[in-house]
Amino acid sequence: MSDCLFCKIINNEIPSTKIYEDEKVLAFNDINPQSPVHILIIPKKHITSMNDFDETNIDILSHIFLVIKSIAKDKGLKEKGYRIVNNCGEQGGQTVDHIHFHLLGGRNMYWPPG
Numbered sequence: 625m626s627d628c629l630f631c632k633i634i635n636n637e638i639p640s641t642k643i644y645e646d647e648k649v650l651a652f653n654d655i656n657p658q659s660p661v662h663i664l665i666i667p668k669k670h671i672t673s674m675n676d677f678d679e680t681n682i683d684i685l686s687h688i689f690l691v692i693k694s695i696a697k698d699k700g701l702k703e704k705g706y707r708i709v710n711n712c713g714e715q716g717g718q719t720v721d722h723i724h725f726h727l728l729g730g731r732n733m734y735w736p737p738g
Contacts, residue, residue, distance in 0.1 A: 630666050630722035648684055649691050651727075660730030661699050661706070665692055671723045674712045692727050701729035709737075 632638045633652065640652035643663050654662040667684045671677065677685055689708075696706050706729035711717035 628670060628722050629720050630664075630724065631670055634666070634668050644691060644695055646691075648687050651691060651695055654726065658726075659707075659728040659733075661701060661728065663695060663699075663727040664724050665695070665727060666722060666724045672721050673718060673723050674710060676723070688725060692725060695727060696729065699729065701727075705729070705733075707733045707737075 629638065633640045634650055640650075642650065642652050644651035644665075648668055649665060650668060651663050651665045654664050665688055667688065669681065669684065671681060671684070692708055696702055706727060709726040709728065710723070711719075
């Protein structure tokens with residue numbers, strides 16, 4: 625998608641602080657962090673939201689969660705805990721139409737989140 629912010633980051637058209645990258649996934653620091661550790665994890669393939677997962681692309685979802693687990697360990701979050709957030713759709717708080725997961729940690733998380 626030529627006008628997708630995250631696709632532009634994937635294509636290095638917009639700079640980011642990369643934390644992790646492989647052939648399927650890119651992880652980078654959020655530009656507006658909500659916790660000491662706030663990393664976005666996105667698939668390199670453009671998928672708009674959770675509503676667009678099906679049998680043809682579900683493998684990327686499990687890969688994303690394995691990457692999140694690895695990053696959480698590398699960032700020292702494994703023992704004390706962390707939060708994984710996905711916003712889906714306008715009322716769910718999704719502001720970029722490219723599925724992404726927020727990895728948040730390094731402080732106490734509270735409920736309800738907002």
